[in-house]
Amino acid sequence: MSPNALTATTWYEQTGIAPPETAALADLSPAYDTVIIGGGLAGLSLLWRLAEAGVSAALLEAGQVAGGASGRNGGFCSAGWAAGDDQLERLVGEDKATVLDDIASGGLAWMRERMGRKGYEAAAPKDGILTVSLSGRPPADVDPASRLLTGAELKAETTSPRYRYGLHSDAGFQFHPLNFMRALACDALGAGQAIVENVTAERIDRRGSGFAIITDRKTIQADRVVVATGGYGGRETGRLARLLLPIRTYIGVTDPMPDVLDEHIPTRFGVGDTRRAGNYYRRLPDGRLLWGLGITAFGTLEIGAVRRMVAKDIGKIYPAMAGDMKKARIGIDTAWAGNMGYARHFMPYVGEIEPGLFTMAGFGGHGMNTAPAAAIAMSKALSGEPEALAPFTAIPKQATFGPLGLVAAEASYRWRQMNDRLAEALT
Ligand SMILES: Cc1cc2nc3c(=O)[nH]c(=O)nc-3n(C[C@H](O)[C@H](O)[C@H](O)COP(=O)(O)OP(=O)(O)OC[C@H]3O[C@@H](n4cnc5c(N)ncnc54)[C@H](O)[C@@H]3O)c2cc1C
Structure with a gap:
């Protein structure tokens, strides 16, 4: 049996810049103003923002910097939250949804701005996301920032016989997420913050007015902790x-196939579809195709199963291309999985969960703008502007009910898939 996809080496690791040189646990001071647990985009962007605000902080990461979702995701960065607009409005009301949407757009702008800085060249951002629909009619009103593509214009970007129309926008972009995170970690280290890898926070105990973070080798004291x-x-x-x-x-990422892509998916935009349980894909700089899809709430598929699932899904959307790939013996070269934290309402928990203990997690499948957006608010709150977290207080705390919640998540995904198929058949 091939290894578990959750720990599989990714294309990003194969093509990544050198990892940052982080500190040894023994070199950490015994106490910090703020300790962040988790070295994904949420933790790293907060660490950097705190450095800018003059707050000294240490970050503890159980594995490698960006070894979780942040360094192994699709590499799409766009506006919005994992919860769709309607879902968000139902949850918090129209006015608060508008405020939260502006916050999410602030995260996108922050990413774009950083990406343009020296040291981030290997993040290689490329503008343009094409959202395609497998059902329905082209909308009559299109946001002026988007371009509606139908007929020959759509075919010039993608030859899939499944798509009815597409919407192209340059607001979002694609990039190499691992390289971005590594550059951001270097910036934070350069600014004097501490990062320690391969250390798991096993317990967070209240001690005096602060906290003791207990790891397998050392206990660190912090006035404030951000999870x-x-x-x-x-x-x-x-x-x-x-x-x-x-x-x-x-x-999954294919073997190199630039000529096949030129013929079947000429677009240089990142592509995602509007299905509730859809897929997304993009051409990588070395002529490979990155294809993302699917969720499981239980267990993890092994690498071979992911390869088969990706190949099958490509065949459904691009049957002619799948035929050409087969003839040329082009397969799925690398395949992997990652974990996303999801709340029942698809919105993250960003705020003070008890005095001095903060959370910043649950960005679901849309974290590349929302994690830094949350970090911007959190860094303000931790440097004297507690009201910066106010917009997040409207998000209700909903228990997930452990294994029962997982059953519900899996069932809901299947239900969405079935509805997607119905929508395609009926419209
Ligand atoms: C396959 C995949 C594709 C995706 N595609 C996209 C996309 O294209 N665009 C997009 O916007 N979003 C995408 N997402 C979602 C996005 O990657 C996440 O929302 C985002 O990375 C979450 O960032 P984070 O910092 O909250 O979590 P993570 O990046 O997962 O970081 C959490 C870190 O915490 C560490 N940790 C956990 N417990 C402890 C502990 N006790 N002690 C110390 N460290 C600990 C973990 O090791 C991990 O490194 C995708 C996700 C996946 C998995």
Whole structure:
């Protein structure tokens, strides 16, 4: 049996810049103003923002910097939250949804701005996302920032016979997420913040007016703790563990096939579809195709199963291309999985869960703008502007009910898939 996809080496690691040189646990001071647990985009962007605000902080990461979802995702960065617009409005009301949408757009702008800085060249951002629909009619009103593509214009980007129309926008972009995170970690280290890898926070105990973070080798004292453990946290995250479900999702990358892509998917945009349980894909700089899809709430597929699932899905959307790939013996070269933290309402928990203990997790499948957006608010709150977190207080805390919640998540995914198929057949 091939190894578990959750620990599989990714294309990003194969093509990544050198990892940052982080500190040894023994070199950490015994006490910090703020300790962040989790070295994904949420934790790293907060660490950097705190450095800018003059707050000294240490970050503890159980594995490698960006070894969780942040360094192994699709590499799409766009506006919005994992919860769709309607879902968000139903949850918090129209006015608060508008405020939260502006916050999410601030995260996108922050990413774009950083990406343009020296040291981030290997993040290689490329503008343009094409959202395609497999059902329905082209909308009559199109946001002026988007371009509606139908007929020959759509075919010039993608030859899939399944798509009815597409909407192209340059607001979002694609990039190499691992390289971005490594550059961001270097910036934070350069600014004097501490990062320690391969250390798991096993417990967070209240001690005096602050906290003791207990690891297997050392206890660190902190006035404030921020838990940014995404879909990888466990019982040590306390109440957060009862509010988030770890949901796995999958990516496969083909062997190089630039000529095949020129013929079947000429677009240089990142492509995603509008289905509730859809897929997304993009051409990589070395002529490979990155294809993301699927979720499982239980267990993790092994690498071979992910490869088969990706090949099958490509065949459904691009039957002619799948035929050409088969003839040329082009396969799925690398495949992997990652965990996302999901709340029942698809919105993250960003705020003070008890005095001095903060959470910043649950960005679901849309974290590349929302995690830094949350970090911007959190860094303000931790440097004297507690009201910066106010917009997040409207998000209700909903228990996930552990294994029962996982059953519900899996069932809901199947239900969405079935509805997608119905929508395609009926419209
Ligand atoms: C396959 C995949 C594709 C995706 N595609 C996209 C996309 O294209 N665009 C997009 O916007 N979003 C995408 N997402 C979602 C996005 O990657 C996440 O929302 C985002 O990375 C979450 O960031 P984070 O910092 O909260 O979590 P993570 O990046 O998962 O970081 C959490 C970290 O906490 C560490 N940790 C956990 N517990 C402890 C502990 N006790 N002690 C110390 N460290 C601990 C973990 O090791 C991990 O490194 C995708 C996700 C996956 C899995």
